[in-house]
Amino acid sequence: MALRGVLRLGEVAIRVLDMAEARQHYGDRMGLHEVMEDAKGQVYYKAWDEHDHHSIVLRQTDRAGMDYFAFKVFDDATLDSLEKRIKAFGLAVEHIDAGVYPKSGRRIQCVLPSGHTMQLYAHKEQIGNSLGYRNPGTTPDEGVIRGFRINRLDHALLGGINIDENAKFFTEVLDFNMSEKLIDHDSGATLVVFLSCSIKPHDIAFVLQPEANKFHHVSFLLESAHDVIKAADMIGKYRIPVDVGPNRHGITRGATIYYYDPSGNRNEVFAEGYIYYPDTPTIVWDTSELGNAVFAQDNVVRASFLEVLT
Amino acid sequence: MRYTVTLAETGETYPCGETENLLEGMLRLGKKGIPVGCRGGGCGVCKIEVVSGNITTKVMSRDHVSEEDQAAGRVLACRAFPASDITLRVIGLMKKNVCRTKTQALAA
Incomplete structure (x- = not known):
């Protein structure tokens, strides 16, 4: 497998005006799985076939929009190498310690020329897609794929x-x-x-x-x-x-x-x-x-x- | 309870129930090209100013409605509900379409 470096969009942090309404939307209607609520009241979701702990974070505040997005990269060495290249490009890089973001390893963060905050991380706890990794079969239990599927x-x-x-x-x-x-x-x-x-x-x-x-x-x-x-x-x-x-x-x-x-x-x-x-x-x-x-x-x-x- | 909403610029009126937001009622006027936005208080395109009457509101993004705005009755139509008869002015992105009369539309 040749896919290395930056792997995928792994996390999007969305601001919502009313968490109860947002939970009904992202959980009950769309069918994402709520995996956690943190001490600050932020709510975390994953889609069924993702292996990482979560991919969507909701934060209730008085403005709609996005706080940040994050890409998962292949490994720690990728993170180190990309940090050098980001700095060489001329963007400031901020370090975020492991654990600051739940279930997550260390992150680096920069603000893009477009004004968006982007993070990169190499590790996030994996909880799987419910099928397991040995003889997983093809189809999860009833209710795992739900809502908008x-x-x-x-x-x-x-x-x-x-x-x-x-x-x-x-x-x-x-x-x-x-x-x-x-x-x-x-x-x-x-x-x-x-x-x-x-x-x-x-x-x-x-x-x-x-x-x-x-x-x-x-x-x-x-x-x-x-x-x-x-x-x-x-x-x-x-x-x-x-x-x-x-x-x-x-x-x-x-x-x-x-x-x-x-x-x-x-x-x-x-x-x-x-x-x-x-x-x-x-x-x-x-x-x-x-x-x-x-x-x-x-x-x-x-x-x-x-x-x-x- | 149903109330009458009057558009200050054109004098047009529409009925609007107390559990129905002011944008839903306005849409029933059937004007072409009202750029309906997110309908969730987040994008700001349906901003109005309540000239007279009382409303209740649900939470709206502070990016588009400041505390001063809210105190002055400048709110988002999709998050505002009539509590009396209302007269309002359209001040958001949709203004050009809502305030266009049938005559202007024909002439254009």
Whole structure:
């Protein structure tokens, strides 16, 4: 297995306005598993097929949005090597001791040119997906896969300034590749960058915004496009506010639905898309085909999708 | 209990129940292009100013509604509920669409 260095988006810390409402949304409706509440009242979730202890952290406060996101890296040596490279790029690196974040080894943290706080860590307690590691079978017990039938946290799209600088950082320092980008047809200015550290079409993406450090959405992987439609049925049943009903992205080719949590933070569940290899040339879309790039089943651009961030 | 909500700029009115937020009622006016945002008090696009009348509110993001805003009746329509007849002004991103009259829409 050649996948080393930065492995995946491992943790997203979301601010919510009302924890009881948020718990109903992320736990009862979406079907994530609540694994812990800490002394500060922060609530931790995992998706069923993730092995690490948690991937979503909710904190109740008076502002919606995202506190930080964190990538898991392969090992401690990777963490040390990336710290040097981040500093050489010119970003300040903060050290966070093991245990400061629950179930987690030491972390390093920096603030990206876009204004977002990013952490890297190599260790987090693993609690498994309920199947075990010897003769695990294929299917968990009834009730483990539930709600929207989410397999795992997949990626996030964040809004901010200096996204070209962010792309440079992720490709030159963290060894990501740019799988796709959306540019302005007339000026050629970069509007969205899609960055992969794996065989996924994106692990993180950044959309140009007038303000730094904004949150567009966090996305979860489902098993199939059929499951996206079944999630849409639940979203309608429980009156969860929808941003964009079931559709398919031109960019990444994922089958998608966008909806909001009770604090206005956008979520996505999606399935399908293609396998990305790092020798694939970057796919470029421009705004002359914006509708097709973003929602390829009706080719309609939604103002809310471009303008509503937390 | 149902109340009448009046849009100060256009004089249009709509009915709104006390358990229904002011945005839901406004949407029933059927105006095209109201950029409905997150509907959870987080994004700020549906900001209004209550000119007269009383409301109750649920929690809203301080990024969009400061304490002074709230005291002055500048709130998010998706988190505000009528407790009397209301007159309001639209001040958020949706203003241009809500305040557009049918005549202006036809002329455009």
